Each structure stands twice: as structure tokens, then as C-alpha cells.
Amino acid sequence: MITLNNYEQYLVLFVDGELDEATLEEFETFVAAHPSVAAELELFQMTQLEPDQTIEYQGKKKLIRTETTRRIWLPLATGRKYLVAAGIAATLFLGVVVSRMQKAPELQPLTHRPQGTSDSTARDIASKSDLPVLIDSAKTGNTTVSRISKAGAKKTVMPAIRKSLKSELQNKPQLGYVQVAKDQPDSANKDVAIRSTEIDRADQVVAKRTEDRGALPAITPERKNPIDSIVTADTALAALPQGNHVTKPQQERDNGMQDLMSGIREKILNASDAVAGKYNSIKKNISEREVKVSFVNKKFILSF
Amino acid sequence: MHEKEYNSAVREWSDRLFRFVLKSTGNMADADDIVQNSFEQLWIKRSQVEAAKAKSFLFTVAYNQCVDNHRVKTRRPHTALVDSPASGPTPGVKKAIEKALGNLDSQSRTLVLLKDYEGYSYEEIGRITGLSDSQVRVYLFRARKQLKEFLVCIENVI
Known part of the structure; x- marks a missing residue:
């Protein structure tokens, strides 16, 4: 219940928009019945800040990100080494397989x-x-x-x-x-x-x-x-x-x-x-x- | 959250985050650092953050860094109104409020900014700051009352 002893907190809650429907009706009734409270309510409403829309953050571009995929470029010489090694290994493997296939176990x-x-x-x-x-x-x-x-x-x-x-x-x-x-x-x-x-x-x-x-x-x-x-x-x-x-x-x-x-x-x-x-x-x-x-x-x- | 959503968050929330941090810290350089760090954290943890919760994540990180920044520079007076690029001529009441905001403690100031600048509810403010609803209510009540009393003084308004 809103009284003259606790009305200030209701004033703040009203300014901040935290009153529910039932309390809001009771608060409006209380303010209407007490003009001094209404005057004080205006002061509390003046404490509300308004953001200065002229202030803008200048570093937006620095914040913009782009997901990049890391690409690892091997040196050409190193890549060739791997290619040559892979080629040799493949050749040897095929050679072994073919030779085994040619040698039928007849005798x-x-x-x-x-x-x-x-x-x-x-x-x-x-x-x-x-x-x-x-x-x-x-x-x-x-x-x-x-x-x-x-x-x-x-x-x-x-x-x-x-x-x-x-x-x-x-x-x-x-x-x-x-x-x-x-x-x-x-x-x-x-x-x-x-x-x-x-x-x-x-x-x-x-x-x-x-x-x-x-x-x-x-x-x-x-x-x-x-x-x-x-x-x-x-x-x-x-x-x-x-x-x-x-x-x-x-x-x-x-x-x-x-x-x-x-x-x-x-x-x-x-x-x-x-x-x-x-x-x-x-x-x-x-x-x-x-x-x-x-x-x-x-x-x-x-x-x- | 993928790349496009992150960049969208940058375009949508960087200005508001910067205003909040600037008002909270009162220092342009600190605000710049905190905003960059907040978005850096968002980028690093983008796979864990949903796009709808990007703003809450950013303000949570920024709030924590503001608290840390305040602890480090606890003796430095709040100079938000001086450093603010928009600290040009303002109406008397608004200027008095800005000045009164600088006199609030860091915790209360931050809560007021979250409430007034971003329109967060007490519950949301509690999630961002890690405070309970009752704590948020108490802090904001004290802050509002302090701001009102500052306005009541004629010399502050004029």
C-alpha cells in the first residue's frame, strides 16, 4: 500500500516503468490525492537521462571482421619433394602388385x-x-x-x-x-x-x-x-x-x-x-x- | 553468431555501447578501449553467443570492464561532461543532470545509464551487472533521489 512514508520508492518505480497494472492504478490515485507528491514526481522524472545521439563511435571500421580461411602455402621445392616421394611410393606399390599378379602360383x-x-x-x-x-x-x-x-x-x-x-x-x-x-x-x-x-x-x-x-x-x-x-x-x-x-x-x-x-x-x-x-x-x-x-x-x- | 551477424551487431550497437561506456567512465580513450575489447570478446565467442543476445553480451562485458576501469582509476574524478564530444552548450536542467550523474558512484551511475540509455528493466540490469532485483532497485532509488536532490538546489540548476 502506498503511503506518505514509502511513496518515494513508488515514484522511482513509476519513473523507471516498473509498476504493474494494479500498483499503477493505486499510484495514480495516490498522486492525484497528494499534489505535493505530484510535484515531487516531476522532479524525479527530470532525473531521467536521454542519450546524446550526436555521440557516435568512430572506430566502427576497426570492429568489422571478416572470417578468413587460413591457407598454408608450402614452398615449391618442398611441395615437389612431397610429390616426388608420393610418385615413387605409388610406382613401387604398383610394381609390386603387378609383379605378384603376373606370377601365378602354378608350380x-x-x-x-x-x-x-x-x-x-x-x-x-x-x-x-x-x-x-x-x-x-x-x-x-x-x-x-x-x-x-x-x-x-x-x-x-x-x-x-x-x-x-x-x-x-x-x-x-x-x-x-x-x-x-x-x-x-x-x-x-x-x-x-x-x-x-x-x-x-x-x-x-x-x-x-x-x-x-x-x-x-x-x-x-x-x-x-x-x-x-x-x-x-x-x-x-x-x-x-x-x-x-x-x-x-x-x-x-x-x-x-x-x-x-x-x-x-x-x-x-x-x-x-x-x-x-x-x-x-x-x-x-x-x-x-x-x-x-x-x-x-x-x-x-x-x-x- | 556468424560473421554477418557480428558485423551487424557492430553497426547496430557500437554507438550505443560507446555512449554508455563514455558516460560511465568519463574518458574517451578508456571508452574506446572498452568498446574494442567488448567487440573483441564477442568475436572470439561468437560461436557461443546467439545474435539476439549480442547486445546483452556486449553491455555485460563493457559493464565489467567499466567496473575494473573504475577500480584502477578510483581516485580519478569523473570527467565525463568534460571529455564528452557532445558536451557543448546544453539546457540548464540537462547540464545539471549530466553534472549530477558525474557525482554518482560508479555502480549507481552505470545502473542509471543502463536504465535510461538502454531502457533495460531491473531484471535485465540484474543479469548484466550480476546484481539481484532488490539490489538494482535500491541502487536506482538512491541514484534517482540523489539526482533529484541535486536538481532541487537552485545553484545547480542555474
Whole structure:
């Protein structure tokens, strides 16, 4: 309720426009009933300020903003470096992909080292054979091509061998490359039977690859060892685990390797009288009783 | 609030903000700094401020800076009427009111300016200044009464 004791605050509220409808009516009634209050109301109304519209802020232009997108310009040289690096990486990646696509997995490696086979095992097998045979291998893609070469006997022996058997072996393959088809039956653990069809096929593949590659350094006159020619693909093939390369028991592998060595020796001895004779001479000329033999990726020792 | 809305706020509110700050601080340079800082804050926080609340944001920032400015220069007398570029010849009553405004304390002066210059309600003034409605009412009552008493003195009016 508005009284003479509190009317001033209502005057201020009225000036400031903060009175609600009901209070406003009561206030107007009170002011009408009290002229002195009305005069005082005029003074309060005079306290109201009016903004000076002539005052303007002069720095508006400074306040205007524009959203700008940051652009990072790399130096041209740096950009080129990145471009060149990206190009090289893309080229290498495409090269790898294309090369892998071109190499269809049609053939399986000739030799697949069974799990558990150790050098000591091979050495034991080799000790049961008296034939010095050195077998090298060259891996090309998914296919392993094995080359049977001379034994690791003293180098002084080899020229004599080559010379004596040169004439006889001219018509035979100079190197025996063997390539084993993927789906060959698993027979490595049974015997060392020579499968002529597969050998022929392997020889064809080898010949074709030899022609394609053309520059296999291994086919050189110095390395045309007669024994290499005799114990070529067939013996190596027979000795190797075939088919799906399931790991064989150790004894089966040992038997297979022993048969291999026997087959190699028999092959040489039965090749011709000249070869057999030279083999004996080789044996005599070998001063060392152990010959290190490298078979594919595996090394073992043959003892005489 | 995006760029266009911000620039629109500059064009719409910079003059009024400047008048309020100038009257509050009584110093042209301080008013310029406070206005610039207020809009700088608005630009920085534009993503958090709606366009409709830009004015309230600006006056809140400006009010706080006016308070800080007053604390720093608490001993300096208010010279708004002297520094004001519009401080030319004015009618007697208006000039007396301007003078009386300079004699108010900083808090009361600011509240009167917010009320009279911008027409804010007590509730809005409370949001800007952080005061309660009753505090705003008390401050404004005291300020109005002080201004009225200043006008009552004949020597102040003449």
C-alpha cells in the first residue's frame, strides 16, 4: 500500500516503468490525492537521462571482421619433394602388385624343406652314400629350380672329370633343372622312382626359362661337369618330398635321402663304362674322405 | 553468431555501447578501449553467443570492464561532461543532470545509464551487472533521489 512514508520508492518505480497494472492504478490515485507528491514526481522524472545521439563511435571500421580461411602455402621445392616421394611410393606399390599378379602360383618349389629336417640328418644320410654330389638351387619366384652340379671335392679333380667325360656327355643336357608340379602325388617316402614325364616337363620348363633368362651364369663351360649331367633332374626329383609337402617322419625322410644317394650312385655307375671308370678314378683322387654337399638350401656331408 | 551477424551487431550497437561506456567512465580513450575489447570478446565467442543476445553480451562485458576501469582509476574524478564530444552548450536542467550523474558512484551511475540509455528493466540490469532485483532497485532509488536532490538546489540548476 502506498503511503506518505514509502511513496518515494513508488515514484522511482513509476519513473523507471516498473509498476504493474494494479500498483499503477493505486499510484495514480495516490498522486492525484497528494499534489505535493505530484510535484515531487516531476522532479524525479527530470532525473531521467536521454542519450546524446550526436555521440557516435568512430572506430566502427576497426570492429568489422571478416572470417578468413587460413591457407598454408608450402614452398615449391618442398611441395615437389612431397610429390616426388608420393610418385615413387605409388610406382613401387604398383610394381609390386603387378609383379605378384603376373606370377601365378602354378608350380610349387621343387624342394620344400620338411619341418624337422636338420643339417645333421642330411649329413647322416649323406654319410651312407659314397657319391660326391653337389646340388645348387636357384629360386625364381614361386618355383625353385635346382641345378645339380659337381661335387665339392678338390678342384684339381674336376678338370680331369670334365675332360674325360666331355665327349660322352655332349648329347646330354648340360644342366639338370627340375621343376615339380604342384599336384604330384606324394611318393617321396616310398622310393626314388624316376618319373620320366615329370622330368621331361621339368626339363622343358627349365629349358624355356633358360632361354628366357638367357644369362644364367651357371651354364658355363667350366661348370659342365659330367657327373652333373648324369645325375640330373631325375635323381634330385626322386629324392625330394613331393606332393603337398606334408612333413614326414624323420625315419621316412632318412630313408628317402638314403635311397636318393643310392640312386645317384647307381645312375652314375650304370651310365656307361667310361663314366663308371672315371668315377673310380674320382674316388681315388679324392684325398679328403668327406665332401661337403649342398643340396638345395641344405648342406650335408658325403663320406667315402 | 556468424560473421554477418557480428558485423551487424557492430553497426547496430557500437554507438550505443560507446555512449554508455563514455558516460560511465568519463574518458574517451578508456571508452574506446572498452568498446574494442567488448567487440573483441564477442568475436572470439561468437560461436557461443546467439545474435539476439549480442547486445546483452556486449553491455555485460563493457559493464565489467567499466567496473575494473573504475577500480584502477578510483581516485580519478569523473570527467565525463568534460571529455564528452557532445558536451557543448546544453539546457540548464540537462547540464545539471549530466553534472549530477558525474557525482554518482560508479555502480549507481552505470545502473542509471543502463536504465535510461538502454531502457533495460531491473531484471535485465540484474543479469548484466550480476546484481539481484532488490539490489538494482535500491541502487536506482538512491541514484534517482540523489539526482533529484541535486536538481532541487537552485545553484545547480542555474
